[in-house]
Amino acid sequence: MRYRVNEPVFTSLVSDVADLRPKPRSLYITGISVEERSQHTATWEASCSDVTFARLVVEDAATTKFSIGQEEISIQLRSTTEIGQFLAAKPYSAVYLDITGLPHHVWAPLVRAIRGRTEPAFCIYVEPGDYRFSKSPTETTVFDLSESIQGIAPLPGFVSLVSAGEEDALFVPLLGFEGARFAFMLETVQPDRKHICPVIGVPGFRPEYPFYTYLGNRLQLTETRAWQNVRFAPANCPFSVYHVLAELSQSDSGRRLRVALIGTKPHALGAVLYSLDHPNVTELLYDHPVRKAKRTLGTSRVCVYDLSLLPPIRPERGSGAA
Amino acid sequence: MDETQRAAFRRRFAELFSGYRAEWLGGEIFELFTEPSYFPQLTTSHPCFLVGGRGTGKTTALRCLSYQGQAALRQDNGRNGSPWPYVGMYYRVNTNRVRAFAGPELPETTWIRLFGHYINLEFSELVLRFLEWYGVQHPDAPRLGSDSLRQAAVTLHLNDVSNQAHMIRELELSRLRFEAAINNVADAQHPQLSLQGAPIDLLLGVVKQLPQFMHTSFFFLVDEYENLDPPQQRVLNTLIKHCGALYSFKVSVRELGFTQRSTLNEHEQLVHPADYKLIDITDELRGRFTHFAAQVCNRRLSNALEAGSRMPDLPSLLPELSPEDEALRLGVSDAVKPVLEGLRGAKELGAGARHWLRTAHPLEVFTLLCRAQAERTTLSAKIQDALQNRETWREQYDNYKYAYLFAIRRSKRGLRKHFAGWSVFCLLAASNIRYLLELVDQAITSHLDSGEDPFTPVSADLQTRAAQATGQKNLRELEGLSLSGAKLTRLLLGLGRVFQVMAEDPIGHTPEVNQFHLSADVVEPDLRERVSALLREGIMHLALLRYPGSKLQEQGDIRQFDYAVHPVFAPFFGFSYRRKRKIEVSDKDLWNLVESPSDAITTILRRQQRSVEEDLPEQMKLFAEFYALPSQ
Numbered sequence: 001m002r003y004r005v006n007e008p009v010f011t012s013l014v015s016d017v018a019d020l021r022p023k024p025r026s027l028y029i030t031g032i033s034v035e036e037r038s039q040h041t042a043t044w045e046a047s048c049s050d051v052t053f054a055r056l057v058v059e060d061a062a063t064t065k066f067s068i069g070q071e072e073i074s075i076q077l078r079s080t081t082e083i084g085q086f087l088a089a090k091p092y093s094a095v096y097l098d099i100t101g102l103p104h105h106v107w108a109p110l111v112r113a114i115r116g117r118t119e120p121a122f123c124i125y126v127e128p129g130d131y132r133f134s135k136s137p138t139e140t141t142v143f144d145l146s147e148s149i150q151g152i153a154p155l156p157g158f159v160s161l162v163s164a165g166e167e168d169a170l171f172v173p174l175l176g177f178e179g180a181r182f183a184f185m186l187e188t189v190q191p192d193r194k195h196i197c198p199v200i201g202v203p204g205f206r207p208e209y210p211f212y213t214y215l216g217n218r219l220q221l222t223e224t225r226a227w228q229n230v231r232f233a234p235a236n237c238p239f240s241v242y243h244v245l246a247e248l249s250q251s252d253s254g255r256r257l258r259v260a261l262i263g264t265k266p267h268a269l270g271a272v273l274y275s276l277d278h279p280n281v282t283e284l285l286y287d288h289p290v291r292k293a294k295r296t297l298g299t300s301r302v303c304v305y306d307l308s309l310l311p312p313i314r315p316e317r318g319s320g321a322a
Numbered sequence: 323m324d325e326t327q328r329a330a331f332r333r334r335f336a337e338l339f340s341g342y343r344a345e346w347l348g349g350e351i352f353e354l355f356t357e358p359s360y361f362p363q364l365t366t367s368h369p370c371f372l373v374g375g376r377g378t379g380k381t382t383a384l385r386c387l388s389y390q391g392q393a394a395l396r397q398d399n400g401r402n403g404s405p406w407p408y409v410g411m412y413y414r415v416n417t418n419r420v421r422a423f424a425g426p427e428l429p430e431t432t433w434i435r436l437f438g439h440y441i442n443l444e445f446s447e448l449v450l451r452f453l454e455w456y457g458v459q460h461p462d463a464p465r466l467g468s469d470s471l472r473q474a475a476v477t478l479h480l481n482d483v484s485n486q487a488h489m490i491r492e493l494e495l496s497r498l499r500f501e502a503a504i505n506n507v508a509d510a511q512h513p514q515l516s517l518q519g520a521p522i523d524l525l526l527g528v529v530k531q532l533p534q535f536m537h538t539s540f541f542f543l544v545d546e547y548e549n550l551d552p553p554q555q556r557v558l559n560t561l562i563k564h565c566g567a568l569y570s571f572k573v574s575v576r577e578l579g580f581t582q583r584s585t586l587n588e589h590e591q592l593v594h595p596a597d598y599k600l601i602d603i604t605d606e607l608r609g610r611f612t613h614f615a616a617q618v619c620n621r622r623l624s625n626a627l628e629a630g631s632r633m634p635d636l637p638s639l640l641p642e643l644s645p646e647d648e649a650l651r652l653g654v655s656d657a658v659k660p661v662l663e664g665l666r667g668a669k670e671l672g673a674g675a676r677h678w679l680r681t682a683h684p685l686e687v688f689t690l691l692c693r694a695q696a697e698r699t700t701l702s703a704k705i706q707d708a709l710q711n712r713e714t715w716r717e718q719y720d721n722y723k724y725a726y727l728f729a730i731r732r733s734k735r736g737l738r739k740h741f742a743g744w745s746v747f748c749l750l751a752a753s754n755i756r757y758l759l760e761l762v763d764q765a766i767t768s769h770l771d772s773g774e775d776p777f778t779p780v781s782a783d784l785q786t787r788a789a790q791a792t793g794q795k796n797l798r799e800l801e802g803l804s805l806s807g808a809k810l811t812r813l814l815l816g817l818g819r820v821f822q823v824m825a826e827d828p829i830g831h832t833p834e835v836n837q838f839h840l841s842a843d844v845v846e847p848d849l850r851e852r853v854s855a856l857l858r859e860g861i862m863h864l865a866l867l868r869y870p871g872s873k874l875q876e877q878g879d880i881r882q883f884d885y886a887v888h889p890v891f892a893p894f895f896g897f898s899y900r901r902k903r904k905i906e907v908s909d910k911d912l913w914n915l916v917e918s919p920s921d922a923i924t925t926i927l928r929r930q931q932r933s934v935e936e937d938l939p940e941q942m943k944l945f946a947e948f949y950a951l952p953s954q
Contacts (some may be wrong), residue, residue, distance in 0.1 A: 183802020
């Protein structure tokens with residue numbers, strides 16, 4: 001458990017998805033994935049007629065298309081200009097980015113753009129009711145989550161070409177249940193095993209989940225001895241991950257961090273937010289998994305992350321300002 | 323060794339032997355370096371491609387070739403005034419960065435120019451970082467003048483620079499601007515780009531005019547070349563083709579990772595040996611691996627011991643079993659006992675035959691029994707035949723005895739076959755030093771854990787269990803090694819079961835079958851493509867080994883390959899690690915082993931006149947659910 005007085009957390013929890021109400025005249029960006037929980041807006045959006053819904057229609061590695069009413073808007077993900085125009089199409093009272101059903105490579109560049117804007121901004125995340133157990137569990141696969149991975153490639157707008165300090169960088173895997181993804185990261189990144197500091201979601205969405213995380217990653221944690229350096233952050237709290245990363249970097253006079261996003265989406269969001277504030281010492285690593293259909297069951301709590309309460313972002317690398 | 327010393331040794335041993343990855347050894351990588359026989363070839367000025375699987379020591383070789391490595395190996399931190407014959411600058415291809423130079427936003431030609439500029443930035447910085455380091459070691463040595471630096475800076479479109487440190491800062495800023503442009507590549511605000519290789523030529527041209535480097539060769543040590551996509555490989559190939567006398571390249575690449583031979587000029591190829599020397603680690607270590615591996619292990623063992631301690635030769639701690647000794651441990655005497663008792667009163671056998679039966683080794687009797695069954699004759703007839711044709715029998719015994727060891731404890735609980743001995747471990751590792759270190763680590767660690775003295779030989783049982791554990795560990799890791807890791811694991815589990823059942827049921831069949839080749843008929847081109855891609859991945863990640871086949875295909879001179887499950891997995895499944903005979907499988911067989919393993923295993927085994935009803939060996943029961951999976 002990590003909640004400290006000097007580490008503010010800007011999360012509000014809504015226990016029933018039906019109770020979620022965006023501000024009037026706001027923009028609500030969402031996408032429906034293979035998971036049931038991503039469809040939660042259907043239960044309440046009829047009562048929010050003054051909210052503009054932008055729904056993900058189609059996406060690939062480089063572009064995404066949203067529908068707003070009858071209109072479809074295509075955006076190149078490696079274009080600050082196009083994303084900016086999309087967000088500034090109307091004077092919205094607030095922007096809600098529902099990351100539940102959006103893939104990382106779509107929501108991460110949107111978060112980057114939103115952090116540079118002035119209107120109130122929120123990220124929404126709906127916790128799953130449960131994960132689907134694998135029919136043939138192995139030591140590294142307890143749940144049936146990913147079909148395959150497409151390989152490590154930077155998230156749009158988040159490539160880091162700075163190589164100084166790479167040799168001594170701290171590798172910080174934000175762990176999930178899938179040990180194979182951790183193994184793949186280790187194989188590709190090849191960190192010094194003395195410089196591995198995993199983060200595990202404690203408390204998890206459910207009390208037993210941290211144990212599954214240990215179970216799924218046991219082989220790698222043992223072989224690298226990284227179990228000795230594990231840090232904890234609530235599985236649904238991006239701000240706690242932000243603080244953990246800050247602590248890790250500062251504990252060794254601004255050591256460079258290479259953060260692997262293989263755990264929960266809120267943890268990935270925390271790493272993205274940290275990277276935006278500390279671009280020169282952070283490299284995000286993502287393996288682009290192909291999600292399995294029906295990987296989760298049901299819905300649980302809704303987390304509302306208020307990004308506008310974060311300090312203003314410094315001129316960031318990705319925007320073109322060096 | 324008292325308890326404290328023992329605990330310290332245990333800890334230090336685990337640290338050194340479980341640090342089988344170069345990146346895990348930190349600074350000790352240089353201290354523990356054992357020069358492989360091919361190393362001198364890397365120190366010549368000719369470009370080299372060092373080809374080998376994961377864990378064959380490519381990174382270690384390059385890191386030791388680097389100026390940091392050489393400084394450590396010379397034990398003077400580079401301060402000795404004698405000129406450096408070569409300076410290696412290590413560069414690992416970072417997948418997370420190079421993948422940024424692709425996408426539908428730009429045409430391939432533009433990506434190539436952008437990537438070429440990125441490489442110029444990277445390699446120029448490597449040179450400047452070396453000069454910075456050298457300047458610290460040799461504060462009085464001449465440095466690059468501001469005019470020379472300005473010239474180099476202009477080629478990279480840097481602001482005016484006054485000294486090396488200034489140029490490094492400008493380079494960092496330029497890199498940040500470039501990064502921002504790549505992050506917003508669809509906004510079409512491209513930075514000024516440098517000409518492919520021009521800044522590196524200019525920079526090293528002026529560096530080589532410094533008196534201390536006039537006779538020094540400069541090498542770019544490019545590790546993990548396979549992480550580059552094909553157009554990026556062509557960019558590197560162009561630099562390699564035209565690197566001239568100023569600098570050279572030493573490139574490490576996994577087998578099958580060198581996919582492009584052409585340069586940016588599609589009519590120009592990198593040609594071996596004119597343009598580069600190909601060093602295949604497996605070929606280079608063939609016949610020398612046992613000696614090399616002993617040197618590596620003994621060096622680590624000596625580091626694990628306190629100075630002045632008596633040090634045994636590590637191979638002597640891993641004794642081997644002869645087939646006859648192994649057979650006795652497997653209980654061959656019990657297996658032949660009823661047969662011998664049955665023959666005691668057999669009137670058709672003469673006194674000579676009875677005497678021979680009494681004195682022969684039980685494994686020989688067992689082999690005789692198996693051969694009688696295989697040849698569908700009576701044991702008495704086979705004994706008489708063996709006695710009449712002793713030389714022929716001796717030859718037959720030598721040919722079959724190893725294969726029949728697998729049948730002694732067929733379907734029984736406990737260890738069914740031993741895998742013990744230094745030379746056996748070397749064969750299991752198949753020239754892969756990482757696998758060998760893992761095997762030794764597992765064996766010695768379990769020996770210590772069982773309370774044994776560190777310097778007494780490890781029992782055959784413990785060695786076997788260590789070999790099984792090593793195979794199992796690598797099998798479990800396979801899933802995370804590559805994009806097709808899950809498919810490769812399933813393929814390996816399928817092939818492993820097929821060869822295990824065949825090994826335990828050798829009577830009347832070709833012995834020691836542990837390889838396969840693909841049938842020549844291509845029924846479905848799409849399926850052949852998928853299977854070829856999977857086999858390629860299997861080879862790159864050492865799930866499989868391939869050997870040039872005996873046949874030549876009709877078209878061109880492309881040779882057909884024979885494939886084998888990597889021998890490190892043999893103890894886990896329980897089949898022979900020796901490269902012997904092969905079966906033919908179709909594309910469909912292989913793909914079905916991945917998609918519906920249970921059916922595919924049955925189909926292949928039936929074709930080999932084997933039954934799949936055999937019990938799983940103890941160590942494979944972990945995967946019982948996998949083998950019971952219904953068709954998908």
